[in-house]
Amino acid sequence: MKHLGRAAALAGLLASLWLVWHENPAAVLGALRVAGAGLLLAALVHVLPMLANACDWRSLIRGANRPGVARMLHTVWVRESVNCMLPVARIGGEVVGFRLLRRRGVRPAMAIGSIIVDMQLTVISQLLFTMVGIGFLFAHAHSGALRLASQLAWGVVVLTPLFVLFAVMQHASPFERIGRVLERMTSGKLAALVGPSARIDQTIKLIWRRRAVVLRYLFFWQPLQCFLTSLEIWLALYFLGERITLVEAVVIESLIQAISSAAFFVPGALGVQEGGFILIGGALGLDPSLCLALAGARRIRDLVMYVPGLIAWQFAEAGRPATDFAQQAGLAPPGEPRITGEAAQR
Numbered sequence: 001m002k003h004l005g006r007a008a009a010l011a012g013l014l015a016s017l018w019l020v021w022h023e024n025p026a027a028v029l030g031a032l033r034v035a036g037a038g039l040l041l042a043a044l045v046h047v048l049p050m051l052a053n054a055c056d057w058r059s060l061i062r063g064a065n066r067p068g069v070a071r072m073l074h075t076v077w078v079r080e081s082v083n084c085m086l087p088v089a090r091i092g093g094e095v096v097g098f099r100l101l102r103r104r105g106v107r108p109a110m111a112i113g114s115i116i117v118d119m120q121l122t123v124i125s126q127l128l129f130t131m132v133g134i135g136f137l138f139a140h141a142h143s144g145a146l147r148l149a150s151q152l153a154w155g156v157v158v159l160t161p162l163f164v165l166f167a168v169m170q171h172a173s174p175f176e177r178i179g180r181v182l183e184r185m186t187s188g189k190l191a192a193l194v195g196p197s198a199r200i201d202q203t204i205k206l207i208w209r210r211r212a213v214v215l216r217y218l219f220f221w222q223p224l225q226c227f228l229t230s231l232e233i234w235l236a237l238y239f240l241g242e243r244i245t246l247v248e249a250v251v252i253e254s255l256i257q258a259i260s261s262a263a264f265f266v267p268g269a270l271g272v273q274e275g276g277f278i279l280i281g282g283a284l285g286l287d288p289s290l291c292l293a294l295a296g297a298r299r300i301r302d303l304v305m306y307v308p309g310l311i312a313w314q315f316a317e318a319g320r321p322a323t324d325f326a327q328q329a330g331l332a333p334p335g336e337p338r339i340t341g342e343a344a345q346r
Contacts, residue, residue, distance in 0.1 A: 024289050031240050031293035038239025042232050043301035049228040050076050056121075056221030059213050060114040062206075065105035075100045078316065081309025084302055090261075094119070096313060103316075113203030121214065125222035126261065129254035136251045137283055229253050236297040240290060248284055255280045273298065 032039070054072035061067070067075070075097050083093030094115050101111040208214060227250065234249040259276035266272055274295040281291035 027289035028292045031290060032296050034241060035239040039236060039297045039300050040304065042235040042239065042297060043304040045232050045235060046301055046305050049225045052221055052225040052228055056217045057114065057118045059217060060117050060207050061106060061110055063107060063110055067104045071104055077309045078313045081306040082313060085306045085310055100316060109199040109203040112200050113207055116204055117207045121217050125218055126257060129226055130258040133251040133254040226250060226254065236294055240293050242286065242290055252280050
């Protein structure tokens with residue numbers, strides 16, 4: 001899997017370079033030069049959607065050891081950095097986030113449950129925002145954009161059953177079922193898995209039953225997060241010399257997120273994101289070289305925000321005992337070492 005991710009990253013990088021070369025590199029670099037330090041400001045604005053993400057994720061966590069907003073912001077920062085910069089198929093960040101929550105005293109079942117529900121609700125909200133973006137293209141764009149909107153709409157139709165299945169999977173108690181299957185396969189040697197797995201399923205159900213929290217997540221925090229991320233797009237284009245409305249920025253961001261999520265196996269959506277900016281920006285009447293400059297501004301944000309995030313992750317991991325995910329989750333079979341220290345005692 002690691003080698004596949006590296007190969008996808010290399011292919012994406014080559015595709016990005018080809019797109020820039022094909023669409024007049026002088027114009028792309030000229031636009032970036034004109035924007036100058038403004039793109040750094042647009043990159044730093046990403047702290048705001050990360051803060052919104054920290055607040056909505058934190059709202060899912062219950063218990064006396066729920067981390068404060070600053071610690072949740074640090075966790076979100078590290079999680080995004082790992083998912084964006086490393087070939088981990090958008091899963092490694094969740095594992096790292098779990099480790100950070102455990103070290104901050106969150107119970108294993110609650111840590112895993114909050115991560116899974118956060119992913120489920122994000123998928124639902126992303127589907128909704130993608131539909132809004134497609135609807136805008138159908139209503140306002142030219143004939144070429146209608147073709148793109150139709151293709152995206154068919155993609156949503158095909159993937160919606162999978163999204164719905166993922167969102168409602170907690171009703172099937174998947175972790176307990178997997179634990180029991182493993183127990184039967186090993187003739188009872190992994191019986192200790194069943195109890196913790198059932199607790200994870202129960203935690204997920206309890207989080208979903210907090211309807212006020214779930215609705216606030218879907219209809220306040222997620223729209224706020226989308227708006228703040230779209231503000232990055234609006235600011236970057238402003239400094240690149242192009243004026244668009246905030247609504248158009250939301251459309252670009254929602255559809256770029258959908259395309260990047262579909263290419264989850266490519267680290268940082270290299271190449272895919274650049275192509276997406278050209279398609280979506282072109283549908284809204286933006287010049288291809290400007291779209292690539294906008295994609296370059298997004299890469300500047302990744303470097304400014306996520307490289308330091310990876311460094312922060314290494315500092316967080318420094319001096320900690322190496323334990324695997326199952327051990328930290330309390331799912332290790334009897335006789336296996338578990339996480340130690342203050343976090344495990346709480």
